[in-house]
Amino acid sequence: MASWTLMAVIFILxxxxxxxxxxxxxxxxxxxxxxTDMPNPTQVVTLLKAxxxxxxxxxxxxxxxxxxxxxxxxxVTVSVPNQQLxxxxxxxxxxxxxxxxxxxxHVPATNITAISVGSEVLTxxxxxxxxxxxxxxxxxxxxxxxxxxxxxxxxxxxxxxxxLDSFPPSQAFFNRTWExxxxxxxxxxxxxxxxxxxxxxPYYDYIQSQGAIPLDYALFRPLPPNKxxxxxxxxxxxxxxxxxxxxxxxxxxxxxxxxxxxxxxxESGWPSKGDSNEPDASLDNANTYNSxxxxxxxxNTGTPKHPGVGISTFIYELYNEDSRPxxxxxxxxxxxxxxxxxxxxxxxxxxxxxxxxxxxNQTYCVARExxxxxxxxxxxxWACGPGKVDCSAMVQGAAxxxxxxxxxxxxxxxxxxxxxxxxxxxxxxxxxxxxxxxTDPSHGNCIFPGSHGSNGTFINATSLAPSSNSTSSGxxxxxxxxxxxxxxxxxxxxxxxGMAFL
Numbered sequence: 393m394a395s396w397t398l399m400a401v402i403f404i405l406x407x408x409x410x411x412x413x414x415x416x417x418x419x420x421x422x423x424x425x426x427x428t429d430m431p432n433p434t435q436v437v438t439l440l441k442a443x444x445x446x447x448x449x450x451x452x453x454x455x456x457x458x459x460x461x462x463x464x465x466x467x468v469t470v471s472v473p474n475q476q477l478x479x480x481x482x483x484x485x486x487x488x489x490x491x492x493x494x495x496x497x498h499v500p501a502t503n504i505t506a507i508s509v510g511s512e513v514l515t516x517x518x519x520x521x522x523x524x525x526x527x528x529x530x531x532x533x534x535x536x537x538x539x540x541x542x543x544x545x546x547x548x549x550x551x552x553x554x555x556l557d558s559f560p561p562s563q564a565f566f567n568r569t570w571e572x573x574x575x576x577x578x579x580x581x582x583x584x585x586x587x588x589x590x591x592x593x594p595y596y597d598y599i600q601s602q603g604a605i606p607l608d609y610a611l612f613r614p615l616p617p618n619k620x621x622x623x624x625x626x627x628x629x630x631x632x633x634x635x636x637x638x639x640x641x642x643x644x645x646x647x648x649x650x651x652x653x654x655x656x657x658x659e660s661g662w663p664s665k666g667d668s669n670e671p672d673a674s675l676d677n678a679n680t681y682n683s684x685x686x687x688x689x690x691x692n693t694g695t696p697k698h699p700g701v702g703i704s705t706f707i708y709e710l711y712n713e714d715s716r717p718x719x720x721x722x723x724x725x726x727x728x729x730x731x732x733x734x735x736x737x738x739x740x741x742x743x744x745x746x747x748x749x750x751x752x753n754q755t756y757c758v759a760r761e762x763x764x765x766x767x768x769x770x771x772x773x774w775a776c777g778p779g780k781v782d783c784s785a786m787v788q789g790a791a792x793x794x795x796x797x798x799x800x801x802x803x804x805x806x807x808x809x810x811x812x813x814x815x816x817x818x819x820x821x822x823x824x825x826x827x828x829x830x831t832d833p834s835h836g837n838c839i840f841p842g843s844h845g846s847n848g849t850f851i852n853a854t855s856l857a858p859s860s861n862s863t864s865s866g867x868x869x870x871x872x873x874x875x876x877x878x879x880x881x882x883x884x885x886x887x888x889x890g891m892a893f894l
Contacts, residue, residue, distance in 0.1 A: 416690075416692055416702060417689050417690065417692050417702025417703055417704045417705070418446065418447050418467075418689075418704045418705075419447070419686050419689050419690060419704075419705055419706075419707065420445065420446070420447025420448055420449060420467075420469075420704070420705070420706040420707070421440075421445055421447075421448055421449070421706060421707045421709060421710045421727070422448075422449045422451070422658075422659060422706050422707065422708045422709040422710065423436065423448055423449070423450055423451075423457075423709065423710045423711070424451060424709050424710070424711065424713045424716075424726075425451070425454075425713075426713035426714075426715040426716045427711055427712075427713055427714060427715060427730050428714050428715055428730070429730045430711075430730065431711075431730060431732070432456075433454075433456045433457045433459070433460035433461075434460050435732070436457065436460065436710075437460045437461060437464060437466075438732075439710070439728065439732045440464075440466060440710075441464065445466070445710075446465070446466055446467060447466070447467045447468075447469075447704075447706065448461075448466055448467075448468055448469070448706075448710075449468075449469040449471070449508070449658060449706045450468065450469065450470050450471060451471050451473065451511065452470070452471055452473050453470040453471065453472075453494035453495070455494075455497075455498075458470070458494075458498045458502045458504070459498070459502070461502050461503075462498065462501035462502045463501060464503075465503055466503060467503050467505045468502060468503060468504045468505065468506075469504075469505065469506040469507070469508055469658075469706075470494065470495070470504055470506075470507055470508070471507070471508040471509075471510075471511060471549075472490065472507065472508070472509045472510055472527070472531070473510075474510050474511060474513065474516065474517050474520070476490070477509065477510045477513065477517070477520045477523070477524070477527055478520050478523060480509070480527045480530060480531065481520065481522075481523025481524060481526045481527035481530070482523055482526070483530070484530045484533065486530075487527065487530030487531050487533070487534055488530070488533075488534040488537070490531070490534075491531060491534035491535060491538065492534070495507070495535070495538075495540070495544070496538055499540065499543075499544075504544055505543065505544060505545065506544060506545045506546070506547065507531055507535075507544060507545070507546050507547075508547060508548055508549050508589055508658065509524070509527050509528050509531055509546060509547070509548045510524065510527070510548050510549070511548075511549045512549060512550060512551040512591065513548060514550065514551075514554055514567075514570050514573065515550075515551045515553055515554060516551075521570070521573050522573075524548060524573055524577065525573060525576045525577050525580060528546050528547070528548060528577070528580055529580060531546050532546045532580075532584060541584070545584070545585075545586040545587065546584065546586055547581060547586045547587060547588065547589045547656075548577070548589060549589040549590070549591055549658040549659070550588070550589060550590055550591065551591050552590055552591060552592050552593070552637050552640075552641070554566055554567050554570060554574075555567075555637070555640050555641055555644050558636070558637060558640035559621065559623075559636055559640070560621075560622075560623035560624055560625055560626070561623055561626075561628075561630075561636055561639035561640040561642075561643050561697070562623050562625040562626045562628075562643050563625065563643070564639075564640035564641070564643045564644045564647070565643075565644050565647045566644045566647075566648070571648075574648065575648060578645060578648060578650045578653060579650075581653050582650060582652055582653050586653075587653060587654045587655060587656045588641060588645070588653050588654070588655045588656070589656055589658040590637075590638070590641055590655055590656070590657055590658065591657070591658055591659035591660070591708075592634055592637045592638065592657050592659070592660045592705075593659070593660060593661070593708075594610040594611075594632070594633035594634055594637070594660075594662075594681070595610065595661075595662045595663065595672070595673070595681070597610065597633050597637070598610040598633065598672065599670075599672070605633060606619065607672065607677075609621070609631070609632060609633055610632070610633045610681070611632075611662075611677060611680045611681050611684065612631075612632045612634070612680070612681065612684030612685060612688060613680065613684070613827075614631075614821070614824070615631050616824075617629075621636065623696075626696075626697075628696035628697065629696060630696060632688075634657075634660065634685065634688070635695040635696060638655055638657065638695050638703055639695045639696060639697040639698075641655055642655065642695070642697050642698065643697070654701075655703060656703070656704045656705070656706075657703055657704070657705040657706065658706050659706060659708040659709075660685060660705055660706070660707065660708060661678070661681070661682060661685075661707050661708035661709065661725050662677055662678040662680075662681035662682060662725070663678060663721035663722075663724045663725050664677075664678035664679075664712075664724045664725070664726075664735050664736060665720055665721065665723075665724040666719065666720050666721035666724070667719050667720045667721065670719065670720070670721050673720075673721040673724065675735070675736050675831070676827070676829050676831070678725075678735070678736060679736040679737070679738060679739065679829075680739075680827070680828070682707060682727070682738060683738045683739040685705065685707070686707070686738065689702060689703060689704065689705045707727065708725050709725050709726050709727070710726060710727060710728060711726040711727075711728055711729065711730060712724050712725070712726035712728075712729055712730075712735065713725070713726065714730075739828055756807050756810070756828070756829050756831070756832060756833055756840060756842045757803075757806040757807045757809070757810035757811075757819070757820035757826050757827070757828055757829075757842075758803045758806060758807065758826065758827060758828075758829050758831075758833050759799045759800075759802040759803045759806060759825060759826060760824075760825055760826060760827050763799070763825040764825075765798050765799075767823060767825050768798045768799055768802045768825055769798050769802075770823075771802060771805075771806070771822035771823060771825050771826070772798065772801055772802040772805050774822070775802075775805035775806060775808070775809045775822070776805055779805075779809045780812075781805050781808045781809045781812065782808065783801075783804075783805055783808075785804065785838070786801045786804055786805070791836075791837040791838045791839070792804050792838035794836075794838075802822075802825070802826075803833055804833075804838070804840065806820065806822060806826045807833065807840045807841055807842055808840075808841045810826075810828075810841075810842070811841040811842045812841070815842075
């Protein structure tokens, strides 16, 4: 009987997440407007459609933008700006007027699916915290009156810094200062079947850790098992910061006895350029993070706490915002410049068609900086031997002999193998000493196989470069962690029925 009771409890607890697992996660983009030469709404929508972006988040409810989005089917999250929050939180009528003016005039032509009431209110304008939940309730009441509450969810975006003691995730809890706000807020989200909006920035976690967090762990790069972070309470293994932060939010909600509220990450990204004291704000790191994040989300990998429960995520952001104040990195989070040109080329082969600027002939495989010379030499020997790379371009007197270093020769061999294998997943690893970049390593008369104008030959082959892990980040093996709600139900029902006859 005790066994039956235990299985029934497990079944009930997993029901909401079984339903969530049946829904594919999406990747969207945030659209900031702090550009000196901001594209007009029609140009923005043209870019969204060209990149097959089907979900966007606006930081306001700009009428011209919403009109331009009409008829596209793009799912839109609009926002109540922070400066309007106090007025809306103190007046039901003001909230109703805001909904009438910014929502009712645009639906159903524009597919508005969510409203974020403020952004990071608790950490940026704490004086408005006392009216935050009232603002959400008033906005939701106006949607009920318009019979739109089942289609448009209401929530508010939080900084992940409201979660304290976030590792191990199982010990995480919300800053207790905000419990008088968080408890009624979570009650509202649960009762309206909405979701927790969370901004997750592994870049800042990495920078603030002062070396305690490895860069690879922040960038979703493959880690050997001995480098994975382990939650000592749950024994769950974490291979990236993103999952650890999301699970910390799940556990923080559990600490307050909320178990049925899903999470949508409303902001996440990595800057592509920074000041001299921000060396990790780089093109390669931004490309690596966002490419791996997108694949991680679209694979519905989920997190260690909730495997298979995809975490829909909005990339921060569509454009570089050159007018933003602060450090150089603050202006360089975008995927595109104001003219719609990509800042870098995402590595998204096999991850669907979202952000279709993935022209993989513009990616290269190079030796990582600071790698052990013996490891590089071993990988170079493998590429020129069992890997069947033509290394004649590196013999003395040939075009790619100089510079005569192991790292330079290894880079040529790695890139030759990578393109020989048609840039397949797992072919740019070489036991962790290689990485993909968008920067052409060609120099002088030494033209690399992936460079424009190269006559490199692509072939189908089964040999794969030696890898420190059986898969690179975002590979198809991640699908083994996914499952749908039907599978969960069947497994649990078999277990329950089996226990009933014991």
